[in-house]
Amino acid sequence: MRSKYDRGVLLRDLEWLLVLAEFQNVTDASAVVGTSQPTLSRALSRLEGELGTRLFERVPSGIVATPDGELVVDAAREIVRRHDQLRDELRSRHDPDSGTVRLAFVSSMATSLVPQVLRDFHAHAPGVRVVLRQESGLDIVRDLTSRAADLAITSMRPEGAFGWHIVQRESLVVVVPPQHRLRHRKRISFSDLAGDELVTTPSGFGYRAAIEDLMREAGIVLPISFESADLATIEGLVAAGLGVAVVPEQFAGISGTVGIRLDSAAARRTIGLCWRTDLALAPPAQRMLDFIRSR
Numbered sequence: 340m341r342s343k344y345d346r347g348v349l350l351r352d353l354e355w356l357l358v359l360a361e362f363q364n365v366t367d368a369s370a371v372v373g374t375s376q377p378t379l380s381r382a383l384s385r386l387e388g389e390l391g392t393r394l395f396e397r398v399p400s401g402i403v404a405t406p407d408g409e410l411v412v413d414a415a416r417e418i419v420r421r422h423d424q425l426r427d428e429l430r431s432r433h434d435p436d437s438g439t440v441r442l443a444f445v446s447s448m449a450t451s452l453v454p455q456v457l458r459d460f461h462a463h464a465p466g467v468r469v470v471l472r473q474e475s476g477l478d479i480v481r482d483l484t485s486r487a488a489d490l491a492i493t494s495m496r497p498e499g500a501f502g503w504h505i506v507q508r509e510s511l512v513v514v515v516p517p518q519h520r521l522r523h524r525k526r527i528s529f530s531d532l533a534g535d536e537l538v539t540t541p542s543g544f545g546y547r548a549a550i551e552d553l554m555r556e557a558g559i560v561l562p563i564s565f566e567s568a569d570l571a572t573i574e575g576l577v578a579a580g581l582g583v584a585v586v587p588e589q590f591a592g593i594s595g596t597v598g599i600r601l602d603s604a605a606a607r608r609t610i611g612l613c614w615r616t617d618l619a620l621a622p623p624a625q626r627m628l629d630f631i632r633s634r
Contacts, residue, residue, distance in 0.1 A: 349382075350418075350419070350422060351382070352382045352383075352386045353415040353418055353419055354372075354415075354419055355368070355372050355379060355382050355383070356383070356386060356394070356411070356412060356415050357412065357415055358371050359379070359383065359395065359402065360408070360412045363400070363401045363403060364400070364401035364402065365379060365380060365401070365402065383395065386411075390407075392407040392411075393407065394407060394411055394412075395408055432621055432623065433621055433622055433623070434622065434623065435622035435623050435625070435626045436464070436467070437466040437468075438467060438468070438622060439467070439468045439470060440468070440469045440470070440623045440624045440626075440627050441487065441488045441490075441624075442469050442488065442490050442491070442492070442627070443471075443472040443473075443474060443479045443487075443488035443490070443491040443492075443493075444471070444472070444474075444491060444493065445473075445474070445475065445479065445492065445493050445494055445495075445544070445545060445546070446568040446569055446570075447494075447540070447544075447546050447569070447570045447587075448492055448610065449473055449569065450570075450571055451587075451589065452492065452506065452610060453471075453492060456492070456506075457469060459630075459634070460627055463630050464626060467623050467626065467627070469627070472487070472488055475541070475543045475544045475568070476494065476495035476543070476544055476545035476546075476548075477543045478543075479493050479495070479613070480497045483497070483501065483613060483614070483615055484615075486615070486618070489620060489621065489624035489627075490612060490614050490624055490627060491612070491613045491614070492506065492610060492611070492612055492613075493545060493610070493611065493613055494545040494546060494549065494608050494609065495545035495548070496609075496611060497613060500615060500617040501614065501615060501616060502612075502613065502614045502628075503612070503613055504612045504628075504631065504632050505609055505611050506610050506612050506631065507609075507610040508607060508608070508609050508610070509587040509588065509607065509608045509610065510587070510588045510606065510607055511549070511553075511586065511587060511588070511601060511606040511607060512585070512586065512587075512588050512591050512598040512601060512606070513527060513532065513585055513598070513600075514574055514577050514585075514586055514590070514597065514598050515535075515577065515583050515599065516578060516580045516583075516596065516597075517595050517596070518580075519597065521599060522597045524599055525599065526599065526600045526602050527599050528557060528601070528602045528603070529553050529554060529556070529557035529603065530557045530558065532559070532583055533559055533561075535561060535583045536561060536562050536563070536564035536581075536582040536583070537550070537562065537563050537583060538563075538564055538565045538566075538567070538576045538577055538581060538583065539573065539584060539585070540566060540567065540568055540570075540573070541566045541567075541568065544568065546570075546608070549605075549608055550585050552605060553585065553601070553603060553605055553606065556605055557603075564576075564581055565582060570586050570587065570590050571590060571593060573586060573590075574586055574590045574591070574594055574596055575593075577594075577596050578594035578595045578596045579594075585606070612628065612632075614628060
């Protein structure tokens with residue numbers, strides 16, 4: 340029984356086809372590809388049989404592509420180009436010295452931790468390219484699962500087959516506008532904010548979940564005035580008098596807000612590096628993981 344693949348087009352046949360189209364002479368083309376004229380002719384016949392059309396016509400000077408042949412040559416050129424590109428990309432991706440790492444991170448790390456990590460890793464491995472994905476914690480889990488991301492910096496430790504390495508712990512503080520009634524307080528409880536509106540991240544962000552836990556602990560729910568994925572923007576909105584917010588301590592006062600400590604042991608955020616453990620990482624991603632864990 341013949342296999343259905345017996346007449347399948349070989350990539351080599353397409354490469355030889357391109358040489359034939361360029362030199363328009365079987366003798367010259369066979370010399371260029373390093374094979375005999377009969378072997379090259381058989382490859383052309385195999386290709387014509389597979390596609391069901393004649394690709395070249397003989398002329399006194401050699402051969403010339405038919406209209407169908409010109410169409411096939413154009414397609415073959417693109418297939419060979421894309422195959423070469425794919426091989427280069429795979430070779431680059433798996434080279435620990437010059438490959439690619441796909442790093443996802445929560446938006447709240449965009450102006451603080453992530454630039455520091457990238458600066459240090461670039462000094463360690465200058466040839467490695469890092470492709471960044473800035474998104475919510477839920478999107479990060481999805482991208483790690485689908486392997487759209489190799490590594491992730493997030494505040495949400497996913498359940499399941501994921502590794503976790505703590506990179507940073509942050510104290511969370513309340514920021515209020517400069518004329519707020521609590522601006523002179525050194526420490527408050529979340530319940531002291533009753534009557535205020537909250538500026539925070541959208542639902543689905545790990546940061547939003549942490550704020551909701553603080554409100555739940557205090558037995559209070561503040562209405563949301565504005566939402567932003569960027570903590571610096573949130574701090575700026577508070578400075579403009581558009582509500583209060585809970586942010587990492589380093590964001591307090593950037594735009595003139597007043598930072599006040601929260602009387603809660605839960606007013607902390609843990610940031611970690613996350614990756615899948617059920618599948619091996621590509622060498623560049625493993626190199627970045629090893630580097631961050633050694634810091």
